[in-house]
Amino acid sequence: MSRDQRKLLFVCSRNRLRSPTAEAVLNGVETVTAISAGTNNDAETPLSGDLIIWADIIYVMETAHKKKITRTFGELLKDKPVRNLAIPDNYKFMEPDLVTRIKSKFPEYFS
Template sequence: MNLLFVCSENRLRSPTAEAVFSAYAGVDAIGAGTNADAETPLSGDLIEWADVVFVMEREHRTKVSRKYAPLLKSKRLVCLDIADRYDYMQPELVRLLKARVSRHVRL
C-alpha cells in the first residue's frame, strides 16, 4: 500500500509520517509539501503513485484538491487535522499519526 503524507514544507510532520509508516510491512510511505520550497514538493507523479493521500490540515486538502482534482478521482484524500506544532519524530506527533491513520487504513 502506498501512502502519501502532505504538509506545507515537508520538514516535520510528513517526514515523521514517512518514517513511522515505512516501518510497516507492505507499506511504502512518502512525505511531500505543498510549498514551492518544500524538501520534496508535491507532484502529480506522487499523487498518481499513492493509494491514499493524507494531508495534515484543511488548507492542504484545499490546495491538493484544487491543483490535482483530475488525479484524485480514484484516490482517497484524508485530512488528519494535525497542526504544525510538533518537532520531527516528537512522541506526541507519532501517537497522533498512528491513531488517526489507523482509522482509514488497515496496517
C-alpha cells in the first residue's frame, strides 16, 4: 500500500447490503483500500476498535450509525472524520441504483 493510499471504512447496520457494496465499489479505485463493517451484533463483520483505528475516514449510511459508533467508540474517534452518506436501507447488494448513489458521493474518484 502506497503512502497516499486512503483507508476508508464503510459502516451500516448488518454489513450485508449497503456497506459491502460501498466497499466493493471503492476498492475498485487504485488509491483506495476499503473495508466494511456493521454496528449490530449479528453483522457479517462487526465494527471493532481495530477497524476504527485503521481507517483514515469512516463513512456511515445513516445518522443512527454515527450516533451508535460515537457512543461506543467515542475515544477512538477524536481525530477521525465520520461522514454520513445518507443512504437509506432499501437497496440490495450491488444494486445498480445503489452503486450509482455511492459513486455520486465520491466525485473525486468517479467524475
